[in-house]
Amino acid sequence: MTTKLVKTALRNISRNKRRSILSGVAIGVAAMSIVMLFSLIAGMQVDMESNLKSYYTGGIRIRNENYEQYERFNPVHLTVDANTIEKILNTIEEVDVYVPRTSFPANLYIEGTNFGAMGVGADFEKEADFIDLEGSLKKGRLPETGKNEMIMGAVLARDLKLNIGDKVTIMSTTAARGTNAITLKIVGLFAFPVASLNAKYFWAPIDRISYFLRMNDATQEVILKVKEDGTESEIAVKIKEILKQETGVNYDVQAYTEISGTYEMIEMANTVYIIMAFVFFLLGSTVIINTTMMVIFERMREIGTLGALGMHGKELVRLFFLEGMFISIIGTFIGVLAGIGFTLLLGKTGIDLTESMQGIDFEVSGMIYPKLSIGKTVFVFFYSVIIASLATLFPSKKAAKIEPVEALRYV
Secondary structure (H helix, E strand, C coil), rough: HHHHHHHHHHHHHHHHHHHHHHHHHHHHHHHHHHHHHHHHHHHHHHHHHHHHHHCCCCCEEECCCHHHHHHHHHCCCCCCCCHHHHHHHCCCCCEEEEEEEEEEEEEEEECEEEEEEEEEEEEEHHHHHHHCCCHHHEEECCCCCCCCCCCCHHHHHHHCCCCCCCCCEEEEECCCCCEEEEEEEEEEEEEECCCCHHHHHEEEEEHHHHHHHCCCCCCCCEEEEECCCCCHHHHHHHHHHHHHHHHHCCEEEECCCHHHHHHHHHHHHHHHHHHHHHHHHHHHHHHHHHHHHHHHHHCCCHHHHHCCCCCCCCHHHHHHHHHHHHHCCCCCHHHHHHHHHHHHHHHHHECCHHHHHHHCCCCCCCCCCCCCHHHHHHHHHHHHHHHHHHHHHHHHHHHCCCCHHCCCCCC
């Protein structure tokens, strides 16, 4: 009997090609959309992690032990000896690259008006191994060590009506808690992947920033990347112990996932992504269920005919279950393949969200590259097939209880 039902189900599918194609397309589009959404979310998560490691905290951040406690007061006097730390980092094989940086809030004095911005003191020679500063320049060049030069975010420069060659006076609080000013010449405009960096930041040689902030050649922090991703927490503990042994100083050494603000940011982003995926998943499921149920409810006359020919109860339920399962397998398979194809294509070309990200202070790039997850893709396939198949049970059970004469009256 099962073999006969399978043949009947396949014959019904092939006989009603238009209906079968429409059902399969609806299921396939839903499956494709879910695959692409999961891939987009995975790409955003990878992108955010990469941006945090490159532009904000590094994989591991080394700071003065008390800096985090007083961070809201901009304690630039709480510094680290970058030269000593770097010599020790050279002896740790798990460390890939490292750079010293000093970040500070500043006012840009332009034509009698102050504009808030964030400054970064950087060693541009070392930064070349850490991030692609050269590739991020829209125009101009990088500042030279020892010179009062800077590069500025292209959006910030546009908003302030500045360009290469202009000189800007920078004011900020020094390590002695006084106020100091320095005039820097813009020699380049950059466009980092993160919109907020382009709208708020400028970068200058770290030796000039240390002099300007009266930091006595010290720096705010040293950030680094490790050779093997995912081992940051273990290596941070190792680095902390070695620095304590070698220098006698108890430094604050944290992996990027352990830094309070960063961890909260990652958790918040993951929560947002999960909610997005869940909502879209429900919408996709609704499309699949609605399509399958509508197809069966529209076939009442056919059910009446089958009932008149002697097919009742469980046989009708099994027949429609098999039809739904076969259509969903074909539709989902094609939809998942299409989702994989589009994801691989967009993974190379990227999705430009630059305009959408303007004004949003979130560590996600304007260009997102979806990342395919094999596990989630397989899950979507089986989920879609199961949901579409199970969606046939309720209407088919209800239809099976209708008398053949009554079913034949349906228009």
